[in-house]
Amino acid sequence: MSKVIGLLEVVNDEGGECETVELANDLRLDAESLLPVTDAAELLGFITISGGRMTLTPAGKKAITGTILQRRESVKQRLMTLPTIKKVLDLIQAKKNKRLPKRALARVLSAEMPRSQVESNIKRLINWGRHSGLIGFNADTDELFIIS
Amino acid sequence: MSFLEVKNVSKTFEEEGRKYTVLGNISFSVEKDEFIAIVGPSGCGKSILLRILSGIDLPSSGQVLFENEPIETSNPRVATIFQNFALLPWMTVEENVELGLYAQKMPSDKRKITVEKFINIVGLDGVENAYPRELSGGMKQRVGIARALAVDPALIVMDEPFSSLDSLTATNLREELLLLLQDQSLPPDSLVMVTHNIEEAVYMADRIIVLSNPPARIIAQLKISLPRPRDMKSEAFVNDVDKVYSLMT
Numbered sequence: 295m296s297k298v299i300g301l302l303e304v305v306n307d308e309g310g311e312c313e314t315v316e317l318a319n320d321l322r323l324d325a326e327s328l329l330p331v332t333d334a335a336e337l338l339g340f341i342t343i344s345g346g347r348m349t350l351t352p353a354g355k356k357a358i359t360g361t362i363l364q365r366r367e368s369v370k371q372r373l374m375t376l377p378t379i380k381k382v383l384d385l386i387q388a389k390k391n392k393r394l395p396k397r398a399l400a401r402v403l404s405a406e407m408p409r410s411q412v413e414s415n416i417k418r419l420i421n422w423g424r425h426s427g428l429i430g431f432n433a434d435t436d437e438l439f440i441i442s
Numbered sequence: 443m444s445f446l447e448v449k450n451v452s453k454t455f456e457e458e459g460r461k462y463t464v465l466g467n468i469s470f471s472v473e474k475d476e477f478i479a480i481v482g483p484s485g486c487g488k489s490i491l492l493r494i495l496s497g498i499d500l501p502s503s504g505q506v507l508f509e510n511e512p513i514e515t516s517n518p519r520v521a522t523i524f525q526n527f528a529l530l531p532w533m534t535v536e537e538n539v540e541l542g543l544y545a546q547k548m549p550s551d552k553r554k555i556t557v558e559k560f561i562n563i564v565g566l567d568g569v570e571n572a573y574p575r576e577l578s579g580g581m582k583q584r585v586g587i588a589r590a591l592a593v594d595p596a597l598i599v600m601d602e603p604f605s606s607l608d609s610l611t612a613t614n615l616r617e618e619l620l621l622l623l624q625d626q627s628l629p630p631d632s633l634v635m636v637t638h639n640i641e642e643a644v645y646m647a648d649r650i651i652v653l654s655n656p657p658a659r660i661i662a663q664l665k666i667s668l669p670r671p672r673d674m675k676s677e678a679f680v681n682d683v684d685k686v687y688s689l690m691t
Contacts, residue, residue, distance in 0.1 A: 295578075295580075296578060296579075296580025296581070296607075296610070296611040296614045296615065297580075297608065297610040297611050297614070298610075299614040300609070300610030300611050300612070300613035300614035300615075301610050303613045303614060303617055304610070304613055307673070307674055307675060308675070321609045321610065322609065323608075323609065323610075327608070331610060358617070361621060362563070362564070362565050362618055362621055362622070363562075363565065366565045421578060423568075424568055424569045424572070424581070425565075425581070427565065427567055427568050428568075429568075430568040430569065431572070431576075432571060433572060433573060433576055434571075441567065441568030
C-alpha cells in the first residue's frame with residue numbers, strides 16, 4: 295500500500311495524469327514492479343488507466359490530502375467499498391470471537407480463484423488492512439481481526 | 443549560540459600502521475527548527491559524521507557542542523533513523539518502539555501511553571503486535587520513525603533513511619515524514635539527514651551541506667528557500683538540483 299500511495303503522489307506531482315511508460319522510466323522501475331502497483335491503485339479506484347495514461351481520481355487525490363490519519367481514513371473508507379474486503383469483514387463479524395483463522399479465509403477464497411493466487415491475495419489483504427487500520431492479523435494465532 | 447555546533451571536527455583511523463583521515467576540518471552549525479541534508483561522494487565519511495553528532499563516535503580532534511555543551515558520550519537527546527531500520531526481529535512493533543524509552547527510565551505506565559501515542563501518529567495502530575518480518579519496508583521504516591520520535595529528541599539524525607526502499611515507497615515515506623515535521627507539537631527541533639539522492643535533499647532540506655572526497659571538507663553550503671510543498675517539476679527546483687550536482691562534480 296505504501297507503493298500505491300507513493301504512486302498517487304507521483305501522478306499528482308505530474309499534474310494528475312501521466313503516461314505509464316514515462317513514469318516507469320522516471321522511476322527506473324520495470325513493468326514487472328510497476329504493474330501490480332498501478333493495478334492495485336486502479337482496483338482501489340484511486341486512478342483510472344486508459345490508453346496507457348493514468349489519471350488521478352477524486353478518491354485518489356483524497357488519499358494523499360490532509361494529515362497522516364486523515365489519509366489513512368480515506369484509504370480505509372475506500373477499502374470498505376471493495377466486495378472482497380466486505381466479504382472478509384462479514385466473515386470476521388460472523389465469528390463469535392470476531393477472529394477469523396487465515397486457513398478458513400483461504401478455503402473461502404479458493405472457491406473463487408486459483409489456489410496459487412489465494413496466498414498472495416491474503417497477503418495483500420493483510421497489508422492493505424494493516425496499512426489503513428481496518429483489518430489486523432495476529433501471526434501467533436494466524437487470525438484476522440477488525441481493528442477498532 | 444547555535445543549537446548544534448560542529449567545530450573543526452576531524453576523524454582519523456589507523457589500520458596496519460597507516461593513518462587514514464576520513465573527515466578533514468569540518469565546521470558547521472545547525473539552528474533550531476532547521477532541516478539539514480548532507481550530501482557527498484560515497485565513502486566520504488557522511489555516516490561517521492552522523493555518529494559523531496549523536497555521540498556514538500568521538501572525533502579525533504575538534505568538538506561538537508549541543509546547546510552549548512560538548513558532546514562526549516552518547517547523547518540521549520539525539521535519536522537516529524537508520525537505512526536498514528535497525529529493528530530487533532524478535533520484538534514486536536510495540537516493543538521496538540518502547541526500546542528507546544527504557545534508557546530514559548520512564549515508568550512503565552507512561553511508557554505504554556507514549557508508545558501508543560507514537561504508533562498512532564505514524565499510522566501503525568492495529569500492527570502493534572506484529573513482528574518486523576511481517577511488515578513491508580515502508581511499514582518497517584514507520585516503526586523506525588515512531589521509535590525515534592518516542593524518545594522526544596531535540597535532534598534526529600537520519601542515515602540514508604529512504605535508500606533501502608523502492609522509489610514509490612520512498613516517495614510515500616518522505617511525504618509522511620514532512621507531514622510529521624510540520625506538526626509543531628511533535629519532536630524534534632532539528633534534523634540532519636545524510637543522503638546520496640540530490641533530489642531528495644533539495645525536496646526536504648532547508649540547507650544542504652556538500653562534502654568533498656575524503657578527507658572530507660565542506661565544499662559548499664546551499665540554502666534552499668523554495669516554498670513548501672516543493673514542486674520537483676518546477677524550474678527553480680531543477681535549478682537548485684543542478685547547482686548541487688555541479689558543486690559535487
